[in-house]
Amino acid sequence: xxxxxxxxxxxxxxxxxxxxxxxxxxxxxxxxxxxxxxxxxxxxxxxxxxxxxxxxxxxxxxxxxxxxxxxxxxxxxxxxxxxxxxxxxxxxxxxxxxxxxxxxxxxxxxxxxxxxxxxxxxxxxxxxxxxx
Amino acid sequence: xxxxxxxxxxxxxxxxxxxxxxxxxxxxxxxxxxxxxxxxxxxxxxxxxxxxxxxxxxxxxxxxxxxxxxxxxxxxxxxxxxxxxxxxxxxxxxxxxxxxxxxxxxxxxxxxxxxxxxxxxxxxxxxxxxxxxxxxxxxxxxxxxxxxxxxxxxxxxxxxxxxxxxxxxxxxxxxxxxxxxxxxxxxxxxxxxxxxxxxxxxxxxxxxxxxxxxxxxxxxxxxxxxxxxxxxxxxxxxxxxxxxxxxxxxxxxxxxxxxxxxxxxxxxxxxxxxxxxxxxxxxxxxxxxxxxxxxxxxxxxxxxxxxxxxxxxxxxxxxxxxxxxxxxxxxxxxxxxxxxxxxxxxxxxxxxxxxxxxxxxxxxxxxxxxxxxxxxxxxxxxxxxxxxxxxxxxxxxxxxxxxxxxxxxxxxxxxx
Numbered sequence: 001x002x003x004x005x006x007x008x009x010x011x012x013x014x015x016x017x018x019x020x021x022x023x024x025x026x027x028x029x030x031x032x033x034x035x036x037x038x039x040x041x042x043x044x045x046x047x048x049x050x051x052x053x054x055x056x057x058x059x060x061x062x063x064x065x066x067x068x069x070x071x072x073x074x075x076x077x078x079x080x081x082x083x084x085x086x087x088x089x090x091x092x093x094x095x096x097x098x099x100x101x102x103x104x105x106x107x108x109x110x111x112x113x114x115x116x117x118x119x120x121x122x123x124x125x126x127x128x129x130x131x132x
Numbered sequence: 133x134x135x136x137x138x139x140x141x142x143x144x145x146x147x148x149x150x151x152x153x154x155x156x157x158x159x160x161x162x163x164x165x166x167x168x169x170x171x172x173x174x175x176x177x178x179x180x181x182x183x184x185x186x187x188x189x190x191x192x193x194x195x196x197x198x199x200x201x202x203x204x205x206x207x208x209x210x211x212x213x214x215x216x217x218x219x220x221x222x223x224x225x226x227x228x229x230x231x232x233x234x235x236x237x238x239x240x241x242x243x244x245x246x247x248x249x250x251x252x253x254x255x256x257x258x259x260x261x262x263x264x265x266x267x268x269x270x271x272x273x274x275x276x277x278x279x280x281x282x283x284x285x286x287x288x289x290x291x292x293x294x295x296x297x298x299x300x301x302x303x304x305x306x307x308x309x310x311x312x313x314x315x316x317x318x319x320x321x322x323x324x325x326x327x328x329x330x331x332x333x334x335x336x337x338x339x340x341x342x343x344x345x346x347x348x349x350x351x352x353x354x355x356x357x358x359x360x361x362x363x364x365x366x367x368x369x370x371x372x373x374x375x376x377x378x379x380x381x382x383x384x385x386x387x388x389x390x391x392x393x394x395x396x397x398x399x400x401x402x403x404x405x406x407x408x409x410x411x412x413x414x415x416x417x418x419x420x421x422x423x424x425x426x427x428x429x430x431x432x433x434x435x436x437x438x439x440x441x442x443x444x445x446x447x448x449x450x451x452x453x454x455x456x457x458x459x460x461x462x463x464x465x466x467x468x469x470x471x472x473x474x475x476x477x478x479x480x481x482x483x484x485x486x487x488x489x490x491x492x493x494x495x496x497x498x499x500x501x502x503x504x505x506x507x508x509x510x511x512x513x514x515x516x517x518x519x520x521x522x523x524x525x526x527x528x529x530x531x532x533x534x535x536x537x538x539x540x541x542x543x544x545x546x547x548x
Binding site (some may be wrong): 001087088089090091093094109111113 | 259
């Protein structure tokens with residue numbers, strides 16, 4: 001089962017770290033990623049630029065409408081994400097509990113939905129529409 | 133068919149077996165089938181098959197194994213039929229192949245299955261109110277209507293809570309398992325919290341049908357006994373002790389027309405000696421394990437109260453000492469409040485009021501009616517009538533519970 005683990009953090013606090021503190025933190029995170037990779041849990045992961053660089057697009061009066069800023073104005077912002085392979089939620093929770101990033105970020109763990117059935121059904125519908 | 137059993141007798145035995153075994157059968161079927169709803173359906177069809185077959189063929193030697201086996205067989209059958217009509221049930225078909233024969237590994241697993249069910253229903257990834265509803269429904273076997281009545285809400289609200297919880301168990305893949313050693317302390321806390329929530333709902337709340345409320349408390353006690361049978365743990369013993377000691381005072385807590393009677397004024401001859409003896413023995417056992425927590429300490433306080441012949445003869449020094457321990461293990465403003473009351477009993481109302489005022493100044497108890505009514509009581513005893521009135525009025529403004537309102541109004545009137 002795949003889980004997406006979203007790391008939310010208070011960027012102000014993170015930026016207040018000294019360079020040495022930040023380096024130690026990043027080293028611990030990258031080292032743990034290697035442990036996860038070696039055990040076959042790490043499928044992918046990304047760190048994000050600051051939420052100040054975010055752009056939001058949504059529909060307004062039927063047209064795409066672009067605004068600055070992240071989707072939600074909250075103190076904690078999405079700072080990075082990991083996609084893990086775990087046998088169940090308890091294993092995913094355990095893997096994230098050991099992640100050094102937890103010192104700075106809270107993680108939201110979301111099961112990744114199996115869309116293969118929906119995709120097949122959709123392809124079938126679209127083929128049928130194309131024929132007529 | 134055994135000739136001595138009439139059909140009627142067999143129906144009665146099926147009934148008795150249903151009451152005693154249906155939750156066990158259910159717990160095992162969840163493990164085998166990997167799905168709550170499928171398992172529930174399978175339990176029902178298995179018992180239906182028993183009603184039909186047992187009068188003809190006799191009651192099997194091991195009815196539980198028979199029921200599990202029948203339930204599993206019927207579930208596989210149902211899945212096959214569904215797969216024929218619905219191509220997306222391929223997943224379910226794959227699942228059929230992984231369903232093991234229950235009889236191969238059954239006996240030692242059965243009790244573990246009930247423990248798995250408790251831990252899964254009390255999983256901290258589920259919302260607390262859903263943990264409570266799910267546990268009462270799936271572990272205790274209460275109906276949705278019964279749970280709704282006890283929690284003064286609609287059956288549809290409870291049903292929705294349960295449906296969502298089951299969907300999360302399935303979609304997020306919450307395991308049907310006994311937690312690992314690393315997770316255990318956290319998971320045990322969650323189970324005990326659910327039990328205590330159920331108990332308190334039955335004990336503290338006063339509105340609604342008081343009879344169903346009492347049932348909720350006994351359900352919590354029954355659930356803890358079951359849990360201890362499966363998983364001996366000192367803090368769970370402490371919690372059982374706490375509930376038994378509270379329960380022992382039930383008859384003395386209210387007047388026949390439902391008015392609150394404070395501990396000081398209760399008729400101690402109405403307390404249930406048998407529950408007190410069992411509770412006190414459990415407290416001593418839990419304390420001697422040295423692996424106890426806040427429930428055991430609260431039970432120890434309750435034990436000192438219940439073993440005292442009167443309020444004056446209570447060992448308040450001992451009680452203050454246990455509150456000090458509790459503040460170290462599990463500090464909270466409410467614990468501090470209770471400690472201040474004990475100090476007032478030990479050292480007089482002036483000392484208690486001093487502590488109360490320091491505590492209220494921190495602001496954490498601003499919206500907690502009991503903090504204001506406690507202060508009011510202390511002021512009243514010190515003859516500070518105006519301050520007592522103001523605090524009683526503050527408490528009254530914050531109280532939504534009918535019994536408490538009537539109690540506070542009575543206290544206010546007595547100030548005149």
